[in-house]
Amino acid sequence: MIDFVKTRFLKIEHRYFPSVGVLGSLIIIGLVFGFITNKFFKLDTLAGIFTITAEIGMVCIPLALLIISAEFDLSVGSTFAFAGVLGALLLNQRVNSFLVLAAAIIFGICIGTINGTLVTKLRLPSFIVTLGIMFILRGLLLVITAGFPVSFKGSNMLLFVLNGKLTGEFRMSFIWLILCVIFFHFILNHTRHGNWSLACGGNVDVAQAMGIPTSRVKLINFMLVGATSAFAGMLSFARFGMAYPTLGEGMELEAIAAAVLGGCALRGGFGTIFGASLGALLIASLRVGLVLVGAPAYWYRAFVGLILLIGIIINKEIMRQLVGGEQ
Amino acid sequence: MKEASRHPLLEIKNVKKTFGKVIALNNVSFALERGELVGLLGDNGAGKSTLIKLIMGIYEPDEGEIFFEGKSLRGLSPGQRRALGIETVPQGGAVVPYMDVARNFFLGREILKFRCLKILNLSKMHEESAKMIAEAGIRLRSTYERVNFLSGGERQAISIARTLYFKGKLMLLDEPTLNLSIKETDKLIDAINTAKNYKIGIIFVTHNVYHVFDIADKFVILNRGNLVGIYPKDMVTPNDLIMCIRTGNPL
Numbered sequence: 001m002i003d004f005v006k007t008r009f010l011k012i013e014h015r016y017f018p019s020v021g022v023l024g025s026l027i028i029i030g031l032v033f034g035f036i037t038n039k040f041f042k043l044d045t046l047a048g049i050f051t052i053t054a055e056i057g058m059v060c061i062p063l064a065l066l067i068i069s070a071e072f073d074l075s076v077g078s079t080f081a082f083a084g085v086l087g088a089l090l091l092n093q094r095v096n097s098f099l100v101l102a103a104a105i106i107f108g109i110c111i112g113t114i115n116g117t118l119v120t121k122l123r124l125p126s127f128i129v130t131l132g133i134m135f136i137l138r139g140l141l142l143v144i145t146a147g148f149p150v151s152f153k154g155s156n157m158l159l160f161v162l163n164g165k166l167t168g169e170f171r172m173s174f175i176w177l178i179l180c181v182i183f184f185h186f187i188l189n190h191t192r193h194g195n196w197s198l199a200c201g202g203n204v205d206v207a208q209a210m211g212i213p214t215s216r217v218k219l220i221n222f223m224l225v226g227a228t229s230a231f232a233g234m235l236s237f238a239r240f241g242m243a244y245p246t247l248g249e250g251m252e253l254e255a256i257a258a259a260v261l262g263g264c265a266l267r268g269g270f271g272t273i274f275g276a277s278l279g280a281l282l283i284a285s286l287r288v289g290l291v292l293v294g295a296p297a298y299w300y301r302a303f304v305g306l307i308l309l310i311g312i313i314i315n316k317e318i319m320r321q322l323v324g325g326e327q
Numbered sequence: 328m329k330e331a332s333r334h335p336l337l338e339i340k341n342v343k344k345t346f347g348k349v350i351a352l353n354n355v356s357f358a359l360e361r362g363e364l365v366g367l368l369g370d371n372g373a374g375k376s377t378l379i380k381l382i383m384g385i386y387e388p389d390e391g392e393i394f395f396e397g398k399s400l401r402g403l404s405p406g407q408r409r410a411l412g413i414e415t416v417p418q419g420g421a422v423v424p425y426m427d428v429a430r431n432f433f434l435g436r437e438i439l440k441f442r443c444l445k446i447l448n449l450s451k452m453h454e455e456s457a458k459m460i461a462e463a464g465i466r467l468r469s470t471y472e473r474v475n476f477l478s479g480g481e482r483q484a485i486s487i488a489r490t491l492y493f494k495g496k497l498m499l500l501d502e503p504t505l506n507l508s509i510k511e512t513d514k515l516i517d518a519i520n521t522a523k524n525y526k527i528g529i530i531f532v533t534h535n536v537y538h539v540f541d542i543a544d545k546f547v548i549l550n551r552g553n554l555v556g557i558y559p560k561d562m563v564t565p566n567d568l569i570m571c572i573r574t575g576n577p578l
Contacts, residue, residue: 195426
């Protein structure tokens with residue numbers, strides 16, 4: 001009987017244990033904001049949280065896969081903003097809607113390819129490479145727009161498909177997020193690429209000795225991050241009908257915080273898509289909750305930092321208790 | 328197949344390797360047959376690890392040749408040598424800590440459901456790895472267990488079971504008993520004996536003569552990159568070998 005229980009217990013993926021921490025934090029935040037203001041659990045507020053979750057989640061979920069393979073991408077915020085501005089400029093030129101979406105995603109893939117190639121071929125640290133790309137893209141964006149937002153006047157089917165209102169304040173972006181979670185969960189847990197990503201982060205020497213093309217695996221993950229960051233940028237543009245050159249500033253840190261809160265090990269080899277999406281939900285709840293309780297805007301960053309620190313301490317303790325001492 | 332079986336499994340001929348002015352290996356030659364276990368002995372700096380890396384394909388010899396089933400390995404990558412059946416079990420085993428046993432067992436050679444979509448057949452991977460691990464005489468609680476819960480000996484035993492499953496022909500064990508308890512060492516020796524029964528040629532690198540003496544068929548002793556001697560087991564005692572390693576002189 002004991003053996004049976006042990007065997008069943010072992011079948012539960014240990015990578016899910018840190019999600020308990022982020023789920024607990026989410027419940028606490030919900031209770032605190034719910035207690036302070038009765039608006040927090042209203043449908044419109046929840047819809048707003050889901051909309052923001054979708055934009056952060058679309059970035060942090062593939063980023064979690066990249067972190068699991070032991071790399072980083074700090075250029076996601078700039079890619080996010082650039083893709084939105086690109087989409088707005090192209091739509092204003094009356095380019096076919098779906099060509100606009102394709103162009104934005106291809107742009108994201110190109111950025112991912114540049115990041116991935118520099119990291120894997122030149123063996124440069126991803127932190128520095130993507131920091132450089134982040135500044136280059138942000139600078140170019142300001143040059144192109146002269147610092148002004150690019151707006152799109154009129155209606156377009158693409159804007160509805162990306163982020164139109166479904167019912168009440170609930171938007172299409174939430175459906176895109178769910179599809180994104182399912183897709184990346186499947187990739188990580190049920191495909192050879194996911195297995196190889198875990199191996200690249202867990203022990204790159206063993207992965208190479210087992211014949212895994214580690215550079216190719218990481219390059220693909222960079223490309224996926226680029227593609228979805230660009231897609232998230234298009235979601236944001238579709239929400240406002242306007243693209244700001246400063247949009248997505250600080251998003252890279254929010255996305256990394258969400259992935260880490262969700263249980264991704266910063267040195268790679270460990271983490272879940274489910275956890276990362278809960279991390280995105282936590283950050284979005286915090287953002288909306290602070291606005292509702294009337295906290296000054298400047299407090300938001302401080303709270304994210306605080307939650308990140310508390311979350312990481314809880315995660316570490318859970319990992320130590322349940323996963324084993326090596327984490 | 329018949330052509331291959333006429334040659335020794337592995338033949339090392341007059342191999343020399345230098346790193347700058349340091350001569351790591353000098354004119355080393357020996358051969359290994361199928362199902363034979365060679366204890367590769369020597370003190371630190373003897374050239375044991377360099378020789379293993381030459382066979383793996385991490386380094387190429389400066390002079391001399393390494394033949395596997397009669398064919399030169401020169402120019403082949405570690406991956407290509409692995410495809411030929413040369414498997415390495417490094418210290419701590421070739422495993423990734425946070426992945427479960429089955430995922431580790433099939434790492435790089437996963438069983439796929441839909442080959443074009445590269446989807447893992449996880450149930451088959453667990454089933455097959457559990458069967459092979461049990462066949463190799465290794466007792467594990469579950470193939471769902473992550474390998475960082477396993478002992479060093481169990482991790483190495485998984486690598487050995489993997490070699491058996493993928494029909495490896497030559498297994499290179501690099502200091503496999505280092506840091507293992509007595510019980511763990513016994514378990515590992517059992518797994519190595521199982522591998523011998525599968526007619527796998529084995530090179531067992533170690534400092535500890537007693538760990539390899541019972542299971543080896545012959546001993547190759549290196550000292551400062553030079554071959555001291557090749558001794559069949561029935562001609563020597565453990566003390567002879569220890570003396571030979573200590574002095575660096577042939578018996």
